[in-house]
Amino acid sequence: MIIAGVIALCVVLAVLAFLLPRLSRHPERGTQRSLGMGARAGGKAPGPLGRLFSxxxxxxxxxxxxxxSAGRRARRKMPF
Known part of the structure; x- marks a missing residue:
């Protein structure tokens, strides 16, 4: 379920980056910030479990x- 959510989020961000490159930065950074908080929380587990959880x-x-970045790069390559 979580994997499907991350995949769907990546697709939405790629389409948003293609259509509105400048406006896609804020949702991308917000998503990365929340995932970073999860990684930091998982990394607090002791030893190898911390690396495994994060x-x-x-x-x-x-x-x-x-x-x-792939959406913005595809937008740059378009002829219009």
């Missing part, structure tokens, strides 16, 4: 950033 949040944050 890894999904780090990879989701990276995916959100890549989808936003």
């Amino acid at each position: 890894k999904p949040f780090h990879s989701s944050s990276r995916a959100v950033g890549k989808s936003g």
